Amino acid sequence: MSMVEKSFPVSWDQFHRDARALAWRLASVQPEGWRAIVCITRGGLVPAAIISRELGIRLIETVCVASYHDYSEQGELQILKTIDEKLLTDEGRGILIVDDLTDTGKTAGVVRQMLPKAHFATVYAKPKGRPLVDTFITEVSQDTWIFFPWDLGLSFQAPIGKGTPG
Numbered sequence: 001m002s003m004v005e006k007s008f009p010v011s012w013d014q015f016h017r018d019a020r021a022l023a024w025r026l027a028s029v030q031p032e033g034w035r036a037i038v039c040i041t042r043g044g045l046v047p048a049a050i051i052s053r054e055l056g057i058r059l060i061e062t063v064c065v066a067s068y069h070d071y072s073e074q075g076e077l078q079i080l081k082t083i084d085e086k087l088l089t090d091e092g093r094g095i096l097i098v099d100d101l102t103d104t105g106k107t108a109g110v111v112r113q114m115l116p117k118a119h120f121a122t123v124y125a126k127p128k129g130r131p132l133v134d135t136f137i138t139e140v141s142q143d144t145w146i147f148f149p150w151d152l153g154l155s156f157q158a159p160i161g162k163g164t165p166g
């Protein structure tokens with residue numbers, strides 16, 4: 001991850017809307033439906049819940065990957081849980097892989113190798129990760145950090161015209 005200069009905070013409402021927009025798009029990509037969702041934890045859990053509800057997908061598998069151990073610091077990518085063998089057949093055709101975002105594309109690259117013919121969907125994408133995903137909703141620049149609603153809370157905002165509260 002390069003230097004983060006901008007922030008892009010996302011509310012629950014906005015995330016729900018964007019994940020639903022992704023579901024709309026995915027419905028027309030494969031009108032006959034999907035065999036299963038493979039959700040990349042933990043970030044993929046929330047969009048997977050929304051997409052599974054919208055598209056009526058009830059078979060949900062996880063692949064458990066961790067790479068960012070501290071805010072914006074990418075460490076060694078660890079696979080904590082792999083995908084059930086039953087879903088690895090036919091190179092993953094008909095499987096929908098879901099994550100909240102792709103940043104450097106490292107996570108997407110690793111999961112793509114497991115299911116080369118699956119469809120990869122994220123809600124947000126940065127330019128480096130973009131070539132690795134098939135469908136996404138919003139692109140943000142590489143130097144932007146996306147703050148998800150599950151990592152945020154309400155807090156005081158200093159007035160625009162006064163730098164600090166007083």
Ligand SMILES: O=P(O)(O)OC[C@H]1O[C@H](OP(=O)(O)OP(=O)(O)O)[C@H](O)[C@@H]1O
Nearest residue numbers: 041042043066067068103104105106107
């Ligand atoms: O494109 P990349 O540079 O690989 O980054 C994207 C990944 O990073 C975040 O997950 P993270 O590893 O932080 O774990 P989490 O989902 O449990 O928060 C995010 O949810 C993506 O899975």
Ligand code: HPA
Nearest residue numbers: 068103144145146147148
């Ligand atoms: O911009 C981001 N926001 C939250 N988690 C992330 N993991 C990689 N990039 C990001």
Ligand SMILES: [Mg+2]
Nearest residue numbers: 041042043044
């Ligand atoms: Mg993740």
